[in-house]
Amino acid sequence: MSLLNVQNLKVSFHTRNGEVKAVDDISFTVETGKITAIIGESGSGKSVACYSLLGLIPTPPGKIEGGSAVFEGNDLLQLSEAELRHIRGRDIAMIFQDPMTCLNPYMTVGHQLMEPIIYHKGVAKKEARQHAIELMEEVGIRDPDSTIDSYPHEFSGGMRQRVMIAMALINEPKLLIADEPTTALDVTIQAQILKLMADLQKKHSIGIIFISHDLAVVADIADQIIVMKKGKIVEHGDRQKIFKNAQHPYTRSLLAAIPAGTKVVSGSQSEALISIRNLNTWFGQGKHKEPVKAIKDVTLDIRRGEILGLVGESGSGKSTLGRSILRLVPITSGSISFDGVDLTELQGKDLKKMRRRMQMIFQDPYASLNPRMSVYDTLAEPLLLHKIETKKTVEQGVLKLMDDVGLARAFVRKYPHEFSGGQRQRIAIGRALATRPEFIVADEPVSALDVTIQAQILDLMLDLGKEYGLTMLFVSHDLAVVKHIADRIVVLYKGEIVEQGSGRDLFENPQQEYTRQLLQSIPGRALLG
Amino acid sequence: MLRFIFLRLLQAIPVILVVITVTFFLVRAAPGGPFDSDKAVMPEVKAALEAQYRLDLPISQQYFAYLGDLAKGDLGPSFKYPGRDVNELISAGLPVTAELGAYALLVALILGGLAGIMAALKPNTAQDYIPMSFAMIGICMPTFLLGPLLVLVFGIYLEWLPVAGWGDIPGDKILPSLTLGAAYAAYIARLGRAGMLEVMSQDYIRTARAKGLPEWRIVVKHALRGGMIPVVAFLGPAFAGLLAGSFVVETIFQIPGLGRFYVQAAFNRDYTMILGTTVFLSTLIILFNLLADILAAWMNPRLRAQLGESK
Numbered sequence: 041m042s043l044l045n046v047q048n049l050k051v052s053f054h055t056r057n058g059e060v061k062a063v064d065d066i067s068f069t070v071e072t073g074k075i076t077a078i079i080g081e082s083g084s085g086k087s088v089a090c091y092s093l094l095g096l097i098p099t100p101p102g103k104i105e106g107g108s109a110v111f112e113g114n115d116l117l118q119l120s121e122a123e124l125r126h127i128r129g130r131d132i133a134m135i136f137q138d139p140m141t142c143l144n145p146y147m148t149v150g151h152q153l154m155e156p157i158i159y160h161k162g163v164a165k166k167e168a169r170q171h172a173i174e175l176m177e178e179v180g181i182r183d184p185d186s187t188i189d190s191y192p193h194e195f196s197g198g199m200r201q202r203v204m205i206a207m208a209l210i211n212e213p214k215l216l217i218a219d220e221p222t223t224a225l226d227v228t229i230q231a232q233i234l235k236l237m238a239d240l241q242k243k244h245s246i247g248i249i250f251i252s253h254d255l256a257v258v259a260d261i262a263d264q265i266i267v268m269k270k271g272k273i274v275e276h277g278d279r280q281k282i283f284k285n286a287q288h289p290y291t292r293s294l295l296a297a298i299p300a301g302t303k304v305v306s307g308s309q310s311e312a313l314i315s316i317r318n319l320n321t322w323f324g325q326g327k328h329k330e331p332v333k334a335i336k337d338v339t340l341d342i343r344r345g346e347i348l349g350l351v352g353e354s355g356s357g358k359s360t361l362g363r364s365i366l367r368l369v370p371i372t373s374g375s376i377s378f379d380g381v382d383l384t385e386l387q388g389k390d391l392k393k394m395r396r397r398m399q400m401i402f403q404d405p406y407a408s409l410n411p412r413m414s415v416y417d418t419l420a421e422p423l424l425l426h427k428i429e430t431k432k433t434v435e436q437g438v439l440k441l442m443d444d445v446g447l448a449r450a451f452v453r454k455y456p457h458e459f460s461g462g463q464r465q466r467i468a469i470g471r472a473l474a475t476r477p478e479f480i481v482a483d484e485p486v487s488a489l490d491v492t493i494q495a496q497i498l499d500l501m502l503d504l505g506k507e508y509g510l511t512m513l514f515v516s517h518d519l520a521v522v523k524h525i526a527d528r529i530v531v532l533y534k535g536e537i538v539e540q541g542s543g544r545d546l547f548e549n550p551q552q553e554y555t556r557q558l559l560q561s562i563p564g565r566a567l568l569g
Numbered sequence: 570m571l572r573f574i575f576l577r578l579l580q581a582i583p584v585i586l587v588v589i590t591v592t593f594f595l596v597r598a599a600p601g602g603p604f605d606s607d608k609a610v611m612p613e614v615k616a617a618l619e620a621q622y623r624l625d626l627p628i629s630q631q632y633f634a635y636l637g638d639l640a641k642g643d644l645g646p647s648f649k650y651p652g653r654d655v656n657e658l659i660s661a662g663l664p665v666t667a668e669l670g671a672y673a674l675l676v677a678l679i680l681g682g683l684a685g686i687m688a689a690l691k692p693n694t695a696q697d698y699i700p701m702s703f704a705m706i707g708i709c710m711p712t713f714l715l716g717p718l719l720v721l722v723f724g725i726y727l728e729w730l731p732v733a734g735w736g737d738i739p740g741d742k743i744l745p746s747l748t749l750g751a752a753y754a755a756y757i758a759r760l761g762r763a764g765m766l767e768v769m770s771q772d773y774i775r776t777a778r779a780k781g782l783p784e785w786r787i788v789v790k791h792a793l794r795g796g797m798i799p800v801v802a803f804l805g806p807a808f809a810g811l812l813a814g815s816f817v818v819e820t821i822f823q824i825p826g827l828g829r830f831y832v833q834a835a836f837n838r839d840y841t842m843i844l845g846t847t848v849f850l851s852t853l854i855i856l857f858n859l860l861a862d863i864l865a866a867w868m869n870p871r872l873r874a875q876l877g878e879s880k
Contacts, residue, residue, distance in 0.1 A: 096778060129781030136779075141772040146794040146870060155790075156780045191870040207780070 042069035043215055043247040044093075049107035049117075051085070051092045054100060062088040064271035065107075070215065073245040075238070077258035079294065080268035081490040082461075086251050089268075090217050093117070094132060095124045111215065130160040133208035137220040139200035143192040149203050150188035157210045175206045179236060197354070198229035205236065212244060219251045226353040226517050231561035234261055253490050256298045256520070259283065259564030267291050297495040298564070299524035312341035313479060313511045314365065319374035321357075321364045334360040336535040337374075342479075347505060347512040349526025349543070351519055351558065357535040358515045362481040365513070366398050367391065378479070396426045399472035403484035405464035409456040415442075415467055416452045422474040437474075444507070445470040446500060462493035469500065473508060483515045498525050520562050523547060531555050574859070581855045588851045589639070589844065593632055596843050603648035603838045622648060622841075635844070644845035649837045655845035658830055665735060666826035669745055669818065670811045676750030677757050677807065682800065684754070685761020689796070690788065692766060700758060707755030712814055716748040716821040735824040745822045749814060753807050757800050765796035798865050805861030809854040 051063040063085040070076045080086040091097045093109050093116050109116040111132070116124065128134075133156075136142040144152055153175070154168040163171070169188070176184035179202040192200055201221060208216055218237065222230040238261045241248050252258055258265065259279070266276040267290065275288040286292050319338045322331035334357040342348050352358040363369045365376055367383055376383045378394065386394055402408040409418060419438045423429040429437040442449050445466040456464055465485060472480055482501065486494040502525060505512055516522050522529055523543045530540040531554065539552045550556045604610065604618050619625045623634060638645055644655035684700035691697055723744060724732035731741035768774065769792055777791045816828025827846065834842035866872040 094779065096775065125781045125783060127781070128779055134776075134779040136772060136776060138772060142776045144773040144777070144791050144795075146868070147791070155777075155782065159780070159782060159786070191874075193871045193874075204776075207776075 043072045043111070044070040044249075045108075045110045046089075046093070047108045047110075049089060049092070049109065050105035051088055051097065051102060052105055053102050061271050062102075063092065066268070066271070066273045067107075068266055068273065068276065070247045070249055071263075072214065072247050073241070074263040075241060075248045075250055075258075075261055076264045076266065077250045077252060077262035078266045078268060079252055079255055079258065081253055081492065083270075084268045085271040086268050087219055090219065090249055090251060094128050094134070094217075095121060096128075096134075126160070129156045129213075130211045131213055132215045132217065133211065133213040135201070135204050135208050135216065135218040135221045138224045139197055139204050140224065142204060143200055145192055148189050148191055149195070153188070153203065153207050153210060156207065160211055172206070172210065175210055176203070179203075179206045179209075179240070180232075181206070196229075197225055198233065201225060201229075201233055202236070205233075205240070209240065209244065213246060215247045215249070216241075217249045217251070220253065221250070222257060223252070223254070227519065227563075228353055228558060228561040230257070230563065234563065237261065254298075254563070255282075255294050255491070256562075256564035267294065293492055297492040299495065299498065299520045310344040310346070313344040313379060314342040315375075315377045316340045316342075316365070317375045317377075319361075319364060319376060320372040321360055321369060322372040331372075334535055335364060335371075338532075338535075338537055340530065340537065340540075342511060342513060344511055345509060346527045347502075347514055347525055349522035349529040350513055350515045350532060351517065351522050351529060352532035353517055355534075356532045358517075358532050359483050360535075361532065362400070362483055362513055362515050366395070366400060366481055368400075396475045397477050398479045398481070399475060399477040401465075401468050401472050401480060401482040401485045404488050405461060405468050406456075406488075408468055409464060409471075411456050414453050414455050415447070418456075418467060419470055419474055422471060426475050428474070428476060441470040441474060444473065444504065460493075461489050462497060465489065465493075465497050466500065469497075469504070473504065476508070477510070479511045479513075481513045481515065484517070485514075486521060487516065487518065494521070501525065519558055531558065574863070577859050577862075581852075581859075584855065585848065585851055589636070589848055590632075592844055592847045593635065594628075596838070596840050597628065599838070601838050603840060605838075622646065635841075639848070644848070645841035647839055647842050649834070649839040649842065655841050658842065659827065659845060659849055662825065662827035662830050665824060666812070666815050666819070666828055669735075669742075669749060669815055669824065669826060670808065672742060672746035673750035673753065673811055673815075674804070674808065676746050677753035678800075680750070681754035681757025682761055682797070684758040685800075686765055686788065686793075686796075688758070688762045689765030689769060690784075697762075701762065704755040704758040707751050708759075710751070712748055712752065712817045713821065715751055716744075716818060719744050719748055720821075733821075733823040735822070735826075741822075745818050745824060748821070749811060749818045752814075753811065756803065756807070760799045760803055761797065764799045765792060768792045768796040771795075794868060798868055801868060802861055802865040804864075805854075805858035808857040808861075812850055812853065 046069070047067045049063055049066050050061070053060045053062055066085075066089060068076070078086045078089070088097060088102070092102065092104050104117055107117065111127070114123075114127075116127070119127070143149070150169065150172055153172040154165070157163050157168045157171060158165065173184045173188055176188060181187060181199060181202050187195075192203070195203065204221075221237070222233050225233060234257070237248070237250075240246075250258055250262060255265075262279050264276065264278055265282040267274050267282070267288065269290050275282065275286065275291045282291060283295070286295060317339050319335055319340075320333070321335040322333050324332050336357075338361065350358045350361065360369060364371050365383075367386070371384060374384075378398070381394065383394065413421075416438055419441050420429075420434050423434050423437045424431070438452065439449050442452060447463060447466050447470070451459070451463075456467070459467065469485075485501070486497050489497060498521065501512070501514075504510065514522060514526055526543060528540065529543055529546050531538045531546070531552070533554050539546065539550065539555045546555060547559065550559060602624075603622075604615055616625070623631055626634070635645065642656075644659070646654045647658060650658065681704075684704060688697040688700050720732045723730045729740075730744055731738045732744075734741045735745070736742065774787060774791060777787045782790075812828075815826060816832050818824070819826045819828040820832065827850075830842065831846045833839075834846065
């Protein structure tokens with residue numbers, strides 16, 4: 041018998057704009073000791089389906105319209121809130137996406153860890169603490185004896201996710217629901233957490249539902265894969281079947297969207313557009329304080345017309361390097377020259393003139409667009425500010441930009457909130473292109489996007505790069521993405537360049553240990569080749 | 570931590586100096602003087618009085634002499650109560666006002682806190698609208714209206730509680746405390762509601778629900794601390810308002826507190842008494858603001874760590 045048997049589950053949200061069918065008649069089973077992955081884009085209903093099983097969706101507006109979910113002989117959907125509460129956190133536990141916000145910042149980690157076992161099983165405090173320490177050790181948290189009394193902010197993202205996992209496992213649940221547990225983490229940390237989950241699952245023999253938007257992430261660990269789109273299951277089967285023999289076109293498009301190819305680089309090498317010599321960028325310098333050395337003695341050339349990939353984990357200094365070049369952060373020492381002009385010396389008017397030639401695209405297209413400005417205003421502003429178009433011709437300029445970034449002209453009067461994430465990133469790219477820059481720093485431009493959208497934006501950036509003759513610094517933590525788009529890759533670790541070379545060289549013949557480690561962390565290598 | 574407190578105290582000195590200077594010159598700019606009266610006073614007597622209280626000196630000398638005394642902790646003699654000095658009068662009135670303020674704060678915290686939490690748990694339902702409507706009324710209603718109203722209802726119609734006094738008849742402290750605390754209860758209810766609503770929508774509350782904890786435990790253990798931080802930060806200014814507002818309540822209920830002395834001093838042009846009470850109250854307000862800030866920072870582990878580092 042299956043651990044969990046969901047039949048004909050229907051969940052809808054009753055909003056002012058009518059009923060939205062978030063989950064539309066889905067059925068699936070989860071087996072003990074197996075990992076079932078549910079894959080889909082944002083809004084596909086994958087999270088709602090799982091949350092509704094545990095009564096965790098807000099009602100109203102949410103409503104479970106029908107179906108059954110049998111877990112150990114009980115239909116979860118028929119249980120009262122009190123009965124369900126005894127199952128939550130004891131028999132079925134959850135891990136959430138963002139370990140930064142999912143732990144209570146006002147309580148020590150130990151308190152939060154011990155809470156479920158004290159509450160559900162009435163274990164004495166001392167015993168619970170001992171248990172928590174053992175479990176922290178098992179999930180790989182160092183010095184649990186002392187760190188158990190720390191607050192969440194004293195842990196890194198990866199360590200917090202380990203705390204979340206320990207917290208979920210403390211009552212030895214039979215089913216674990218993990219909602220995008222690695223999406224907010226660096227690629228190396230992601231690999232560690234995935235391995236930890238697979239190990240724990242085997243050891244404790246629990247069933248896991250692993251929710252993700254990224255097929256590659258679950259490629260190594262899932263036994264069974266369910267693909268959801270718009271509230272329906274479009275395909276499901278075991279891992280081999282999905283990866284080797286996908287039937288549904290949507291599954292195929294998901295697979296195709298995983299950036300896998302290596303960019304073929306033409307042999308010709310142009311001169312350097314940007315030359316960085318012995319650059320240091322330090323923060324928080326004080327009389328008594330040791331500065332944070334974000335960039336340490338970096339020397340680097342970016343050639344005209346190339347896309348240079350800059351790879352590293354959070355805190356490696358990759359964003360700081362991009363911002364240093366644009367003079368968005370003050371540098372400590374060294375020189376940066378752009379087309380023969382030393383940027384570090386520029387002031388006022390000259391700097392403004394130079395800035396026009398260099399632009400930036402940010403990670404989060406939700407935060408980087410002014411919500412009170414329509415697309416037209418957003419795109420027209422730089423055109424007018426830098427006197428590229430006159431008042432008479434600006435409309436044509438804006439429409440041309442809309443065409444270039446693949447947005448319908450009809451959308452020009454809309455505001456950012458009316459667009460999807462991918463469309464917003466197109467607007468952000470359009471804004472960056474408006475000043476006709478020669479150089480663009482793209483800081484994680486696709487990390488916040490769904491996989492299929494990611495592929496579209498990468499292609500757009502490649503096309504535009506060619507059309508506008510752009511030089512680009514493409515900053516990312518995701519090697520697979522960088523490999524797909526970059527001519528050359530630079531690996532940054534703790535503010536220093538560890539290794540650089542063409543994508544092919546780096547992937548086939550990494551010289552440094554850190555690069556090898558990064559490569560091994562790319563999810564889904566086994567199946568994707 | 571100590572460094573932080575020290576710096577804040579240091580910053581308080583110029584603030585208090587400005588308060589002293591402005592008050593000093595303002596009271597002297599007001600028409601009339603402490604020894605003017607309806608009856609004609611012999612010029613010699615008036616001159617002798619003014620000499621005794623240094624009022625015959627040029628104003629700048631008076632100012633510096635006052636500062637000199639103040640540095641020694643001496644607030645000077647009262648002009649209206651011969652033979653008693655301001656220090657004495659303040660220490661006589663303070664305990665009563667402090668007690669009234671403390672009860673009012675307690676009323677505000679309990680009533681306001683409960684109403685805010687209740688409202689936040691079921692937003693946009695009757696459980697939210699009813700306490701919030703009362704809070705709105707509480708904010709709008711001035712103390713000098715609420716006080717007599719409460720006296721009318723509970724003291725005169727129902728005859729449940731005494732209508733005036735302090736510590737003479739059992740129960741006579743209830744109405745003044747309620748009157749003074751009501752407006753602050755209303756502010757705290759609104760702040761508490763906003764704080765709790767914000768916290769209840771956080772991801773970690775969902776985590777707590779996923780642990781299978783009952784709702785009351787989620788509220789008390791997980792949400793209360795974060796939700797009450799804005800309330801705690803408000804306690805400093807609230808205390809200031811309570812002290813400033815106490816003179817109305819003290820006048821309505823005939824309570825022999827600092828507030829009544831203060832008001833009488835203003836009518837009497839009792840220069841040293843006005844100045845002394847102002848200096849004393851502003852020092853208290855600064856101190857309590859500092860205390861509230863420290864408490865609010867200490868409640869947040871992240872800020873607490875920063876305070877600890879800045880030694």
